[in-house]
Amino acid sequence: MSLLKQILTAGLLALMLMSLACSKNRSLYSQAVREYRRGELEASLNSSVELLQRKPDYYKAQKLVKKTYPRLLEEGEQRLLELGEAPPEQKWDRNVEEFARLAGYENQVRKIDPLVNPKTGEKYNFEYRGYQDKLNQSRLTAAEYHYQKALEILGQSDAPDHQRKAAQEFQAALNHVPNYRDAAQLFTNSRRLATKRVAISVFEDKSGTRSKYGGLIDLLTDTLIAKLVQDKTVSEYWDIVSRDQIEALLTEQLYGNTEVPQAENSNELSRLLGAHEIMTGKIIQVNYVPERTSELELRETKNMITGKEKYTTDKGKVREREVKEDVTCVYKRYTKTASVRITATFSLIDVKTGVTKNGDTVTAEYPWTDVWGRVVNGGDERVLSAEALALIQKEEPFPPAEMDMVNFALDKLSDEIVTRVRAYVSR
Numbered sequence: 065m066s067l068l069k070q071i072l073t074a075g076l077l078a079l080m081l082m083s084l085a086c087s088k089n090r091s092l093y094s095q096a097v098r099e100y101r102r103g104e105l106e107a108s109l110n111s112s113v114e115l116l117q118r119k120p121d122y123y124k125a126q127k128l129v130k131k132t133y134p135r136l137l138e139e140g141e142q143r144l145l146e147l148g149e150a151p152p153e154q155k156w157d158r159n160v161e162e163f164a165r166l167a168g169y170e171n172q173v174r175k176i177d178p179l180v181n182p183k184t185g186e187k188y189n190f191e192y193r194g195y196q197d198k199l200n201q202s203r204l205t206a207a208e209y210h211y212q213k214a215l216e217i218l219g220q221s222d223a224p225d226h227q228r229k230a231a232q233e234f235q236a237a238l239n240h241v242p243n244y245r246d247a248a249q250l251f252t253n254s255r256r257l258a259t260k261r262v263a264i265s266v267f268e269d270k271s272g273t274r275s276k277y278g279g280l281i282d283l284l285t286d287t288l289i290a291k292l293v294q295d296k297t298v299s300e301y302w303d304i305v306s307r308d309q310i311e312a313l314l315t316e317q318l319y320g321n322t323e324v325p326q327a328e329n330s331n332e333l334s335r336l337l338g339a340h341e342i343m344t345g346k347i348i349q350v351n352y353v354p355e356r357t358s359e360l361e362l363r364e365t366k367n368m369i370t371g372k373e374k375y376t377t378d379k380g381k382v383r384e385r386e387v388k389e390d391v392t393c394v395y396k397r398y399t400k401t402a403s404v405r406i407t408a409t410f411s412l413i414d415v416k417t418g419v420t421k422n423g424d425t426v427t428a429e430y431p432w433t434d435v436w437g438r439v440v441n442g443g444d445e446r447v448l449s450a451e452a453l454a455l456i457q458k459e460e461p462f463p464p465a466e467m468d469m470v471n472f473a474l475d476k477l478s479d480e481i482v483t484r485v486r487a488y489v490s491r
Contacts, residue, residue, distance in 0.1 A: 089119050096128055105136050106169075113172050121182035133173055133190060140166045156206035160240060163199035170195050203240040210237040211247055218254070224340055228258035228301065260340040263305040264289050267345040267408065277470055281347060284408075287478045295482055301489040305339055341421060345410035345481075348425075350470065355402040355463050361440070365392045366447035393443035395456055402463040403431040404473040410481055412488070422488045428476035430469050434461035 096111035112129040115122055144162050147155050170192055179188040214233035217226050234251035237244050267281045274280070292298050370389045376382055411423035437455035439445060445453060463469065 089115055089122060092118075093122065093125055093128075096125065100128060100132060105132050105139070106165075108132050109136060109169065109172055113176055116176045116179070120176065120180065123182055126179045126181070126188070129173070129176070130179070130188065133169060136169050137166065137191070137193065140169075152209060156202070156209045157236075159202045160199065160206050163195055163202045166193075167195040167199045207237040207241040207244045207247075210234070210240070211245060214247075214250065214254070222257065224258050224260045227254045231255040231258050259301060259303050261303045261305060262412075263339040263342045264292070265342055265344045267347055267410075270346045270348055271350045273350045277350065277467065280350070280470070280474065283471065284345075284347065284474055284478060287475065288481060291478055291482045292485065295486060297486045297490050298482065339415050341412050342415055343410055343412050343485075345408055347406065347408045349405070349407040351405040351407075352466055352470070353401075353403045353405075354466075355400055357398055357400045360397045360399075361394060362397055362437075362452070363392055363394045364448050364452060365390050367391075368447060391444050391447050393445060393447045394440040395437050395443065395448070395452065396440055397435060397437045397455065398460075399433065399435050400461060400463070401431070401433045402469065403429060404466075404469040405429045406470070406473045406477050408477060408481075410484075412485075422484075424484050426477060426480045426484065428473050428480055430473035430476060432463045432469065434463075436460055 092111055092115040096108045096115065099105075099108035099111060109129065109132045112125050112132060115125045116129065119125075140162055144159065147158050147162070150158065170190075173190045177190045180186070181188070210233045214230040214237070217230040217233065220226055231251050231254035234247045234254060237247045238251065264285060266285045269281045271280075289304055292302065293304050367388055367390050369386045370391065371387045372384050373387050374382055374384050405427065406429075407425065407427045409423065409425045412421045413419070414421055435455065436458040437452065439456055445456065448456070464472070
């Protein structure tokens with residue numbers, strides 16, 4: 065390539081790059097203006113700063129950022145003023161949020177400070193109000209608030225619920241200031257003591273179906289315990305007493321010289337197991353709806369060859385041609401359904417006080433449905449769509465056995481109880 069061609073190519077490439085840069089700059093400015101007009105001042109500031117980092121002498125962007133930044137500061141100051149009347153549990157954390165936001169604005173404009181007017185050369189310096197220092201101080205204040213709140217909670221009781229609340233407060237302090245005082249050590253201790261020992265009592269069967277479904281309550285109890293143990297959120301706060309431990313205690317009491325607690329005396333069993341809470345429950349209703357079949361008559365029509373016919377041409381020759389007619393096929397679409405619906409209640413009871421801490425009614429359903437079809441009166445299947453043809457070729461379906469459907473519904477029921485328990489332990 066000749067030198068002249070190299071120079072021309074380089075020049076053309078430079079022009080293309082300049083054109084792309086100008087297009088990007090105009091796009092950023094338009095975006096910043098739109099955001100400003102929509103009241104999205106923080107987004108507008110970010111877009112303007114990005115543009116001015118690319119092209120510091122973009123005058124329109126300079127004017128926009130000089131309007132946006134002061135407005136953001138004034139709005140933040142107004143929110144801080146309003147927080148002055150807020151209760152402590154809201155005020156200190158919100159102060160941290162507001163100062164963090166304001167400090168962020170200051171850090172953004174430092175990237176482009178000072179602005180230089182491309183027409184006059186005059187410099188414009190942004191105002192700084194020391195928000196980073198105020199943020200650091202507000203974090204210390206918030207950390208101290210949560211630290212003292214945790215100590216106050218611990219002073220009220222050493223019960224697991226109080227330990228847990230205290231752990232949350234210590235964690236909040238550490239979120240604001242890592243390694244604040246001895247909060248980390250106190251958090252670890254409270255978190256350990258916050259774990260509750262919970263006994264899961266065998267659910268009662270009040271549905272009147274014991275003779276029909278056998279060990280329904282045993283299956284629900286065992287499934288529920290297994291799922292609670294495997295759930296990360298629940299196991300973080302609960303130490304589940306297994307049925308083996310309960311049975312071992314009953315055996316020990318049976319062969320000892322002490323009074324044997326009856327299995328249905330859940331509170332006494334829980335006390336002997338050192339449990340803080342016990343979960344009790346009842347299966348209220350098991351509603352099985354046996355299979356039912358409904359039908360719907362449908363028809364499909366298609367223009368197709370039905371035969372051949374002879375005809376005579378203009379020249380008197382006999383020829384044969386295909387005959388097409390609209391052919392209809394009538395078929396029935398059958399829908400078969402069956403379902404099981406189980407309703408249960410459960411309660412979490414404080415072993416020491418006998419007070420119900422949490423309780424709810426849960427319902428789970430296992431619906432089954434399937435479809436198939438059959439041609440009516442020997443209709444011509446060739447007119448049917450692929451979907452209809454698959455339907456009539458399908459064998460008649462049958463629902464799972466009744467006991468299997470009950471077990472499926474029971475599995476869903478245990479999932480729903482675990483969901484409710486998870487919400488309770490994590491609040």
